[in-house]
Amino acid sequence: MIKPIANWGNYPVIESNEESFVFDEQLDELVSKEQPFIARGNGRCYGDASLADRTISTLKFNKILSFDAAAGIFECQSGITLDQILTVIVPQGWFLPVTPGTKFITIGGALASDVHGKNHHVDGSISNHVLDFDLVLASGDVITCSRSVNHDLFEATCGGMGLTGVISRVKFSLKKIETSxxxxxxxxxxxxxxxxxxxxxxxxxxxxxxxxxxxxxxxxxxxxxxxxxxxxxxxxxxxxxxxxxxxxxxxxxxxxxxxxxxxxxxxxxxxxxxxxxxxxxxxxxxxxxxxxxxxxxxxxxxxxxxxxxxxxxxxxxxxxxxxxxxxxxxxxxxxxxxxxxxxxxxxxxxxxxxxxxxxxxxxxxxxxxxxxxxxxxxxxxxxxxxxxxxxxxxxxxxxxxxxxPKMLVAGYPELEKFKSIVKKYNPYGKIRSAQSDRLLLTDTK
Amino acid sequence: METVLVLGATSDIGMAIAKKFAAAGYNIQLAARKPELLGPLKSDIEIRYKVACSTYAFDALKYNSHAAFFDALKPDVTITIFGTMFEEEDAFNDWSLAETMINTNYTGAVSILNIAAKYYIAQQKGAIIGISSVAGDRGRASKLIYGSSKAAFTAYLAGLRNKCFKDNVHVMTVKPGFVYTRMTENMPLPKPLTSTPEEVADIVYNGFTKKKNTIYVKWFWRYIMLIIKNIPEFQFKKMKL
Incomplete structure (x- = not known):
């Protein structure tokens, strides 16, 4: 249904057709539609990064797939919020390796923004703790990425604002705690x-x-x-x-x-x-x-x-x-x-x-x-x-x-490399957002 | 701990109900026509709620399979959520669609619940929860086949409640109004009248613990439907509903 949506800053507001999915096959179906889209989690980025005429909400794709409470390894679908993860891991003596100032973000959004927390100077950002993830490409292919497999996609997806594909599954390691x-x-x-x-x-x-x-x-x-x-x-x-x-x-x-x-x-x-x-x-x-x-x-x-x-x-x-x-x-x-x-x-x-x-x-x-x-x-x-x-x-x-756009060019020395990877896996700008259009990260329509 | 069988576990309401009962400590049996979709829900339930959870193939239209299916599970509580809804105009013009709706929503439900009820009567304990619909409270054009199949199901559940009462078997009829699900996300639903699947699950669980007979979700639907049921037929037949 087309309705006005905005992220946390309530600026800008745009009309978007938002659809959700519960199963992989439904995501497949949504991705295969012709109209361009961007994946959207809990809408807690501030600006226009997850806004587009068509958005695919990951919020119903929120199941926990595995939790190794001995080794501290957690695997889940991308639409689960940090809030829900904490209620499961904290009582078992584990904590998020990195958390931003709100727990109301999805793990997919966390990775697409490569969020940092108060411990950045010690533990780095969230991608530092990610073991692997699945990405649904614009073509519909599902690709598993890690530091050793599909390394280019791994790097371009961490902080890549969802432009390489839809992050569907994330596996990451947790931080051991003695108390909460x-x-x-x-x-x-x-x-x-x-x-x-x-x-x-x-x-x-x-x-x-x-x-x-x-x-x-x-x-x-x-x-x-x-x-x-x-x-x-x-x-x-x-x-x-x-x-x-x-x-x-x-x-x-x-x-x-x-x-x-x-x-x-x-x-x-x-x-x-x-x-x-x-x-x-x-x-x-x-x-x-x-x-x-x-x-x-x-x-x-x-x-x-x-x-x-x-x-x-x-x-x-x-x-x-x-x-x-x-x-x-x-x-x-x-x-x-x-x-x-x-x-x-x-x-x-x-x-x-x-x-x-x-x-x-x-x-x-x-x-x-x-x-x-x-x-x-x-x-x-x-x-x-x-x-x-x-x-x-x-x-x-x-x-x-x-x-x-020039601000991005000046600030990010590897921007061209990032753009070329986005272009390789998302060739016709099928995955695009108001932000990616504004910053010329995806080909304009 | 007791076990709950959720028939129609891939629906948004089915998932929410399974989670609600798991959170209350019940072991969960998830059944659906496509059990291969249930893996993530199973792991999620096991990890979040630390209860046992298993998945099964169940096809409401394969009546002959129902006895063996139920016999292998023998749950303490059986909940039916499964149902089919096609565009009414399509179903009016294509008997195979109308037949599928009737057979899923009514015949299939009666088939599996007869089996469950016989088992519970023999045990002298057990509970059956049937998710029907407010659409079954009065026949109308826009819900021609769906509404009549749910009306039949509602009548069946009332009869079953009567039949099993003396045998200590609790039969509860649930009538949701509008619900936000993936199927309805392209419809503009009136916010105050619409529930989330989680709200439906909470109300179902509360009704179950209080041994209610018939519950509406949300509660005021009872009164909305009361008004609709009381409109005289000579007037009702002229209305567009």
């Missing part, structure tokens, strides 16, 4: 310089990420809270926690009820929020043991929190700059502060090394910001693009709804 709790440490940093030093001091922590106030100027420019974490061992738990060390968090959730009017978000409300958020940590340093849920997925507690940004939606802007481009980070944050476009969710993280064809992460600083869609936003983001390019950075396609 996280020993966390939060440290306040008075400014950006201090934060960068703290990242370095605590680089051996498995999980690290910082919330940053991008409206503060002067000596407190870049004040922030660094959040660090390790999986807790049993003897680090409190008495209550010890009674069930692998406890699953309850699923109490609240729903953000309505789209906020767009005037609610302005410099003053964001400043007030930042003041409170920074101020809520009285002490310089907090140490405690918490369930994995508030540590990894604080926003999942509020269903539809994207409504905060109103009907017009928002754009998430995430870039990475090389480690030697600290100056670039300062320049970009200054530019944002000058514009008065502070974002509630400004998140900074240091990526470790990564060699991949089309995945986003590479060694350096990555900053993610949310901006509500307003009249001059797109022009402003084009300006930020220039700064990102000047410092040899690049943007994350899963967050993107608006970048120009």
């Amino acid at each position: 709790f996280i020993k966390q440490k939060q440290i306040k940093a008075a400014n950006l310089q201090e934060l960068i030093e703290l990242f370095d001091t605590y680089k051996d922590y498995t999980y690290s990420v910082a919330w940053i106030d991008c409206l503060k100027r002067g000596e407190h420019f870049g004040r922030s809270i660094l959040m660090l974490g390790e999986h807790a061992s049993v003897n680090e738990l409190g008495e209550n926690q010890k009674s069930n060390p692998l406890k699953l968090p309850g699923n109490k959730q609240i729903t953000f009820p309505i789209n906020m009017p767009s005037w609610v978000l302005n410099q003053f409300t964001v400043k007030a929020f930042n003041f409170l958020y920074y101020g809520k940590n009285f002490k310089k340093e907090i140490n405690n043991v918490v369930s994995y849920e508030p540590f990894f997925y604080p926003l999942d507690k509020v269903l539809h929190w994207n409504r905060l940004y109103g009907k017009k939606g928002f754009v998430q802007y995430q870039f990475v700059l090389p480690l030697d481009a600290k100056q670039g980070l300062i320049e970009i944050l200054t530019r944002i502060s000058d514009e008065g476009l502070g974002s509630f969710l400004a998140v900074l993280k240091v990526f470790g090394k990564q060699e991949s064809m089309i995945s986003f992460p590479k060694e350096g600083y990555t900053l993610a910001l949310d901006f509500p869609v307003r009249g001059n936003l797109l022009a402003f983001l084009d300006e930020l693009d220039e700064l990102v390019l000047k410092y040899n950075g690049r943007l994350y396609m899963s967050k993107d709804a608006r970048m120009k």
